[in-house]
Amino acid sequence: MAATIIDGNRIAAEIREELKKEVAIMKEKHGLVPGLVTILVGKNPASISYVTGKQKTAHDLGFYSVQDDQPEDIPEDALLALVEKYNADPKVHGILVQLPLPRHINEKRVLNAIDPDKDVDCFHPVNIGRLVIGGSEARFSPCTPAGIKELIMRSGVPTSGAEVVVVGRSNIVGKPIAIMMMQKAKGANATVTVVHTGSRDMEAHCKRADILIVAAGVPGLVKPEWIKPGACVIDVGVNRVGEKKSEKTGRMVPILKGDVDFEAAKEIAGSITPVPGGVGPMTITMLMKNTVLSAGLSIE
Ligand code: NAP
Numbered sequence: 239m240a241a242t243i244i245d246g247n248r249i250a251a252e253i254r255e256e257l258k259k260e261v262a263i264m265k266e267k268h269g270l271v272p273g274l275v276t277i278l279v280g281k282n283p284a285s286i287s288y289v290t291g292k293q294k295t296a297h298d299l300g301f302y303s304v305q306d307d308q309p310e311d312i313p314e315d316a317l318l319a320l321v322e323k324y325n326a327d328p329k330v331h332g333i334l335v336q337l338p339l340p341r342h343i344n345e346k347r348v349l350n351a352i353d354p355d356k357d358v359d360c361f362h363p364v365n366i367g368r369l370v371i372g373g374s375e376a377r378f379s380p381c382t383p384a385g386i387k388e389l390i391m392r393s394g395v396p397t398s399g400a401e402v403v404v405v406g407r408s409n410i411v412g413k414p415i416a417i418m419m420m421q422k423a424k425g426a427n428a429t430v431t432v433v434h435t436g437s438r439d440m441e442a443h444c445k446r447a448d449i450l451i452v453a454a455g456v457p458g459l460v461k462p463e464w465i466k467p468g469a470c471v472i473d474v475g476v477n478r479v480g481e482k483k484s485e486k487t488g489r490m491v492p493i494l495k496g497d498v499d500f501e502a503a504k505e506i507a508g509s510i511t512p513v514p515g516g517v518g519p520m521t522i523t524m525l526m527k528n529t530v531l532s533a534g535l536s537i538e
Pocket residue numbers: 382405406407408409410411412433434435436440453454455456459474475476477517518519521
């Protein structure tokens with residue numbers, strides 16, 4: 239039987255509706271509006287498009303949102319001062335500095351200057367530490383892993399005691415999702431294995447997975463025969479494998495593929511995310527969720 243397709247667009251829209259309601263209650267009960275600032279340095283077209291998407295979503299949800307554009311040659315000290323200004327602004331609950339930054343700026347220094355309580359991207363070492371400790375200590379979760387967890391939970395996939403195999407160990411996807419899935423918590427409590435380029439027998443590990451999370455950035459890395467029948471497959475990979483003419487606009491658009499051969503895998507898996515339309519739509523939504531969480535914590 240073909241797998242259930244986990245629809246990231248539908249689940250992201252469902253979460254945004256929930257957030258809209260939460261924002262309305264916050265306004266009514268506490269006179270508080272969640273505030274998100276996005277800082278964009280330079281004019282990188284991809285960065286402009288990401289930041290525009292984030293601002294549009296924030297605006298649709300009723301946030302106080304600020305788009306702060308800075309020139310490509312802004313000195314590092316001036317950017318740090320800007321971050322400090324928003325750290326001190328009580329209307330702002332989330333600060334996002336769009337990456338990559340120009341080469342003359344130390345990215346790490348800038349990200350680490352963001353107040354951890356406003357670090358809604360969850361890149362700050364303090365927040366990663368909180369995530370590792372878990373329980374009441376945890377505050378934000380990094381957006382893509384948080385989206386993966388929501389997809390799993392909202393698809394009704396059991397996680398407690400499940401074998402979870404994560405392919406990839408990056409700081410933004412592989413490591414945090416592995417930590418989140420092993421915590422003693424709802425939608426987690428799993429037995430987690432992480433595989434990477436140093437792993438001896440990736441196929442054997444993948445074959446054991448009740449939940450297989452693939453974030454390697456290698457198209458077709460996971461073969462259909464590596465998938466356990468009935469498993470839940472979350473394909474995080476987004477790989478440009480060519481171009482095609484868009485039927486809507488007539489323009490050339492990239493052809494995107496995941497790290498898993500979707501067509502073959504969906505005949506074996508129990509549930510699976512498509513690329514595009516799986517994990518991708520969740521990331522911005524989880525950024526908004528973190529901002530609402532941050533605003534809520536500011537009341538406390
Ligand atoms: P990354 O920083 O390049 O990390 C890739 C990880 O995969 C590394 O740990 C690497 O192992 C491992 N890996 C690469 N090739 C492998 C192989 N042949 N066998 C085993 N392991 C292998 O990538 P990332 O930032 O985590 O992103 C991964 C993919 O997810 C990319 O396609 C990216 O575009 C996509 N992504 C999507 C979203 C979204 O919102 N949908 C968000 C973030 C990322 P080593 O550590 O040993 O090098």
